Amino acid sequence: MFEAAARDDETEARLPGIRPDERAALTAQELADAVREIYMPISADGGRLLYNLVRATKPTSVVEFGTSYGISTLHLAAAVRDNGTGRVVTTEMSRSKAASARETFAATGLDDVITVLEGDALRTLADLRQPVDFLFLDGWKNLCLPVLRLLEPHIAPGTLVVADDVDLPDLGPYLDHVRDTANGYHSVTFPVEDGLEISCRL
Known part of the structure; x- marks a missing residue:
């Protein structure tokens, strides 16, 4: 999957262009549909860091905003499985990406600890009633704060x-x-690839 993701720039180059001034006019769903072939993954080191953080904190409920093709989700779910407890609830707006991610989760045998919520995360996560013991935000950046x-x-x-x-x-x-x-929050930036912000709820 990382090898496929390494070709994201090539994939984006052959897709119909979206000018910067057009991006602002698109809804989150329209933008997700436009880039449905692009992986946009966490880095390999970032994935390993997520795995270690989840192993160390042993959360019962991991929530992820932004599955894409599921690379980061696999790291989170592997940590949950290796901890022997917990589940991952993840969100994805693109229907085709969600379908592909589900196939990958099944192929890796991690699908029994992953729930994929398809659609707008601000709607699908609004029904969440359980505590969030670990939160990973990697969807559209302007939606991370909401x-x-x-x-x-x-x-x-x-x-x-x-x-x-x-x-x-x-x-x-x-x-x-x-x-x-x-x-x-108490926050620190971890210098891996494009940077991870790790914040502890006070």
Whole structure:
């Protein structure tokens, strides 16, 4: 999967172009459909870090915003399986990506610890009633803060919240939020690929 993801730039080049001024006018669903062939994965080192964080914290409920083709989900689910407890609830807006991810989860034998919520995460996660013991945010960057705020009532003190791609400008409002301790987080940037922001709920 990482080999396929390494060709993301080639894949994007042959897709119908979306100019920067057009992106702003697209809905999250339209943008997800436009880039449905692009993997947009976490890095290999980022995946290993996620695995270690989940192994160390032993969360019962892991929530992921943004499955794509499921590379990060596999790292989270492998850690849950190796811990011997817990489940991963993940979200994906693209129907074709969600279908492909489900096939991969079944092929790896991790599908029994993964629940895929298909559609707009702000809607699918609104029905979540369980505590969030570990949160990974890797969907559209401008939606990371709204998703966090949606889930904050379910996030207990000591819970880790991790976001990918700190270098992307759209993540700015989220980073401003978690880097201000007045908002109830202690945050540190981990320098791997495009950067992971690891925040502890205070």
